[in-house]
Amino acid sequence: MRKITYEDLMNNVRGYIKDEKSLEIISKAFVCARNLHEGQKRQSGEAYIVHPLSVAFILSEMKADTDTICAALLHDTIEDTKMTKEKIEQDFNPIIATLVDGVTKISKMNFSSKEEQVATNTRRIITSLDEDVRIVIIKLADRLHNMRTLEYKSEFKQKENAVETMEIFVPLAYYLGAYQIKSELEDLSLYYLKPDVYKDIENTLEEIKCDAEGVIKKMLEDIGNILVDNNIPFEHKERVKSIYGLYKQMSKGKKIMDVHDLLAIKIIVDDIKNCYLALGLIHSEYPPINSRFKDYIASPKTNMYHSLHTTVFGLDDYLVQMQIRTHAMDKIDTYGLPAYWDLHRDDADATMQKDLKENFQFFKSIAELNAMTTDNSEFVNMVKKELFNQSIYVYTTRGDIIELPNGSTPIDFAYKIHTDVGNTMIGAIVNEEPVTLDYKLQNKDRVKIITDPRSFGPRPDWQEKAKTARAKRLIREFNRKVKK
Incomplete structure (x- = not known):
């Protein structure tokens, strides 16, 4: 694989960033990163600066904004050098400092076990979507370059990285619509898992x-x-x-x-x-x-x-x-969402964040799961089970698409629509046919929930029939209140 140079990066960004001041900031970030990583080597024997430079280049192919390119160049400086968030803010700007801090901060925590580290790291990556989606996009580019250069790792590390990529980064790329990154990550993972x-x-x-x-x-x-x-x-x-x-x-x-x-x-x-x-x-x-x-x-x-x-x-x-x-x-x-850098040049970051929260169903699901537990391992397991597992897409009677985890029932559908719909449900019709409440929904099913405000609410055994953590929690909460 050809080594990316500073000239390659600048040729790319000059193709869409015309402001000389912005180009100067990117050059300054490169010089800063190169000096801070001076003497550090990757396992390939290359100078360490090749990695952040390559990550920035991947992002420049998506026409990433100036702050994101700079953050990519500096993304390992807090973790691997004496640089601090405060210093980045002072030398560059608060946005770049926040992005770099968001990408690297969990590496500075102390963990009692490898499992705890992985769970905390994963939760931090996923919940960074709420802070600034660019943090996750930088992490995707970071993972992509690491997977491209995985040949220098041990076979054990190669397989470990490939599994983690398939479990966490591929689904994230899919949910953000970044099909090109998703496809390459999948191919690289398969290369190491089943050569x-x-x-x-x-x-x-x-x-x-x-x-x-x-x-x-x-x-x-x-x-x-x-x-x-x-x-x-x-x-x-x-x-x-x-x-x-x-x-x-x-x-x-x-x-x-x-x-x-x-x-x-x-x-x-x-x-x-x-x-x-x-x-x-x-x-x-x-x-x-x-x-x-x-x-x-x-x-x-x-x-x-x-x-x-x-x-x-x-x-x-x-x-x-x-x-x-x-x-x-x-x-x-x-x-996917990173295309907004090209399509919404003037306010890409704000539009990106707004659309993520309003139009991407998986973001709302992540926010709900994040609020349900403080246990990192439990959170990651729920995300993998409900979001990163194969999803199904079903329709409301109005034609709206609802995304649910595979194995979901009309109970999950009802609570996905609204708590009151679930609590007053008395039956369900799928594709014009009545079904039982433990019926397993299939892709493209058209679902109608029958409600009655006089109903006694969800029965306790609905918990066993439901698939999603949201539905189980709301059923549990309703029945707990009734008992009181």
Whole structure:
């Protein structure tokens, strides 16, 4: 992997930061970090400054703001040098100091055990979302570079880091919509956890890519002609499914040629109207598989992912997924919340934090779980079980999407909507059919809760039927009050 230089970083940031004062602050942060880390080496033998420089470079590819780039350059200085938060605030500004402190502060705590350290560290990372989401984004970039250079660690450390990455950092990247980071972290983790499987799938994908190259080229030519003839300006990208993505499908028993999104073409147009026009034109040329159409523009994913997905019968019997979106959607679909740095240049950090709290359901769930317990291990276990486990997405009768952990019941759905809905529930209807309250909800179920204000409230045995900690707690609290 090529070593990132100071010139690489500055070339990147000059592409989107034009203010000379901001560029000078970034240069100052680099010089400060380089001097503070002077003499320190990574296990690879490289000068330590290569790591913070690489983290800053990863963030610059997302067009991160000046404060975030500076914080990335300085992110290990409090932990590994004599630098203090107060000194960073004095030499730079309070925001940079807060970001650096947020990234590194838990490393300064004393722990009685490795387990306590991991739990506290994990809780700190997750709850940093409430303070400033940029802290978590810096941590994701930090983890990505560490995973890219994991070859210098022992085999035990490699596997330990890979497991932690899959359990904590991959779900965080997913929930923030940072698919590009998520995908690379997954592939790197698989490389260290199952190297033989990784190599086999890598070789298979390379063969498929070579075999399908002519097919994709001809399809793009056909689609391009149709769109141009209909005055729809567009750009395109091609992709083969990630190594981990294919591994996950094969683990479910699927054969490679049964994976419908193995090959994908992304069509990027100017506006939403042209997304739907392009969809119709593509379907006129290549027949779709009706069951494989998904409209994430009308019903976005809970991490703000927007796109039209359709799988078509391509040339030579290849199945090809078409992903149609606008330019803004493509940026969000690649980087997620960090794309706001590019899309909302003037007030990105405020918009990012506001949208995280108002539009990302998982953030509200984390806040609820955080308020429920002071025990770090219990908190982390609840987060892993409820948020970082496979989620399902169900619909209210109004069409709103509700995210719940796999295995949830109508009881969990009711309490997710509102405490009063859960406390007055007397029945549930799923997909127009009455169900029992211990019915396990499935992806895309449409759920209606029947309530009666005269009901006696939740029965104690509902606790056993509920999956989520929120529902269990509210049922317990209600019955405790009734007993009094």
